[in-house]
Amino acid sequence: MTGQEHPVLRTDGLSVRFGGHVAVNNVTAEFQRGTLTAIVGPNGAGKTTFFNLISGQLKATAGRAFLNEEDITSLPVSERTHKGLARAFQLTNLFSNLTVRENVRLAVQSRAGIGLNIFLMADRHRELNEKADHFLARVGLFEQADVMASTLPHGGQRKLEVALMLALEHDVLMFDEPTAGMSVDEVPVILDLIHEIKADKNKTVLMVEHKMDVIHSLADRIIVLHNGFLVADGAPKEVMSSPIVQEAYLGTGVADHV
Numbered sequence: 001m002t003g004q005e006h007p008v009l010r011t012d013g014l015s016v017r018f019g020g021h022v023a024v025n026n027v028t029a030e031f032q033r034g035t036l037t038a039i040v041g042p043n044g045a046g047k048t049t050f051f052n053l054i055s056g057q058l059k060a061t062a063g064r065a066f067l068n069e070e071d072i073t074s075l076p077v078s079e080r081t082h083k084g085l086a087r088a089f090q091l092t093n094l095f096s097n098l099t100v101r102e103n104v105r106l107a108v109q110s111r112a113g114i115g116l117n118i119f120l121m122a123d124r125h126r127e128l129n130e131k132a133d134h135f136l137a138r139v140g141l142f143e144q145a146d147v148m149a150s151t152l153p154h155g156g157q158r159k160l161e162v163a164l165m166l167a168l169e170h171d172v173l174m175f176d177e178p179t180a181g182m183s184v185d186e187v188p189v190i191l192d193l194i195h196e197i198k199a200d201k202n203k204t205v206l207m208v209e210h211k212m213d214v215i216h217s218l219a220d221r222i223i224v225l226h227n228g229f230l231v232a233d234g235a236p237k238e239v240m241s242s243p244i245v246q247e248a249y250l251g252t253g254v255a256d257h258v
Contacts, residue, residue: 006069008033008204009085009172013063014053015228023049025228026063031172034201036194038219038236039208045225047208051176054206055087056080067172086170088161088178100152100160101145104132107167135163140189155182162193173197175207179214194218 007030014027024046031037039047052058054065056077064073072080095103108131114124136142139159144152149160158178165173178194179187191214197203198218209215215222215236222239224232232239239245 007031007066008068009054009206010066011050011054011063012066014050014060014065015062016049016053016058017061022061022228024053024225027225027228027230028063029223029230029233031204031206033171033204035220036198036205036207036218037221037223038215039206039223039225040210040215041225044227046228047225048176049228050225051087051174051206051208055085055174081168081170084171085174086165086168086172087174088158088165088176095164096150098149099146100136100141100149101129101132103149103160104135104163104167105129107164108132108135111168132167135167138166139163139193140186155186158182159186159190162190166193166197171202172204172206175205175209177208177210179211191217 009031011027011029014024015022016024027046027050039050041047049058053060056072056075056079060073064071066072067080067083067085070083072083072085075083095106098106105128108128112128114128133142133145136145139162141156141159141163144156149157152160158181162178175194178190182190194205194207195218198205198220207218209218219236221234222232222236223230224239224245232242232245234242
């Protein structure tokens with residue numbers, strides 16, 4: 001805990017059932033401002049499903065989710081995004097048929113309250129483009145600003161997702177395996193950016209990740225899910241050395257992956 005009066009994001013008994021299978025089972029967790037929490041667990045543990053419940057891709061069977069103490073359990077994805085909860089992939093999908101710069105410029109416009117109007121006065125258009133280019137440069141996409149976003153390779157699209165998140169300046173940022181599918185050269189760009197985001201103590205970051213080196217370099221805290229249950233929650237060293245986590249990962253290569 002960081003001494004905040006209340007967590008920025010919290011779940012209370014969050015659960016989802018698919019037929020007879022409970023994929024996320026009664027998960028209660030709090031996420032404080034200025035922290036980065038890694039959500040880990042073996043395959044099928046419920047990590048991405050938990051993310052989907054928080055961001056609104058799935059409807060909870062039971063339990064509730066709160067953002068700044070407002071109940072967002074029944075809100076659609078768009079409303080949760082508007083209130084400051086951003087998950088990377090949902091943003092790229094909104095602008096996939098525009099150029100890379102247009103993607104980010106529209107995100108800048110949205111943040112400025114201008115909406116999605118692409119027909120703007122020349123001076124304002126230039127100002128917004130310059131701000132968009134700033135975010136593109138930060139993620140290493142400035143040279144690709146004029147290409148269609150849909151033509152970017154997978155790694156480029158992941159970088160564009162981060163640029164959109166930066167441009168929207170949301171309070172809660174959710175990354176689901178942010179370096180997955182990236183080349184060795186592209187990975188440091190994203191990890192450096194997440195380090196920068198983490199340094200902003202007004203941001204709260206949640207990250208599903210498998211790579212232990214990434215987790216140890218970024219996470220302030222680890223939550224472990226196993227068979228849909230939250231089985232451990234705490235500082236990285238403490239969590240990864242706990243008997244219940246060692247048992248959960250027995251035979252799964254805990255030294256290399258979680």
